[in-house]
Amino acid sequence: GEDVEQSLFLSVREGDSSVINCTYTDSSSTYLYWYKQEPGAGLQLLTYIFSNMDMKQDQRLTVLLNKKDKHLSLRIADTQTGDSAIYFCAEMKTSYDKVIFGPGTSLSVIP
């Protein structure tokens, strides 16, 4: 398909792990991103992965990249109420080109 796809909603209990999945469009994309948007704010880069990597870990965040299936995932360990936000998957299709975003996954953390 031509669109970056994500499920729209995810609900988890505080302390559990959250996994947000994304399917992107272009196997030649150079960088893949996860952005976070808190209520009433713009987007902030959470983490990114270069296309020649399979995994990236940064504290509670783990990004997995499956280039064959064009699948990207974000795992948040020990999810906290402060992690409640919208998470956007995005790809940069060629070197320093425009960035294409998915629809965003709204993560709700239940205390």
Next chain:
Amino acid sequence: DVKVTQSSRYLVKRTGEKVFLECVQDMDHENMFWYRQDPGLGLRLIYFSYDVKMKEKGDIPEGYSVSREKKERFSLILESASTNQTSMYLCASRTGLAGVSGELFFGEGSRLTVL
């Protein structure tokens, strides 16, 4: 601290009015972008600019124009606002240097309602 500032957080306009949305960044970034954000659709690119006086159409440019007279400022113009342009508008910037991650820095958004 890096900053992208959108001058208006909330606007209410009438159908047919001309609307200006202003965006200023203080990071000396070459590239600037305008997106609109709608629930379930994510961010869609309207226009972008690689440098001063340059502009490129994004995926949904119809009904919009832009102006980039100075490096730090990128304006989005709705020549004749329509109700289907009611949306959240997000401005972003990034460095023009190649070989870096391409991180976009976003403003807080301008929520436009067209009556």
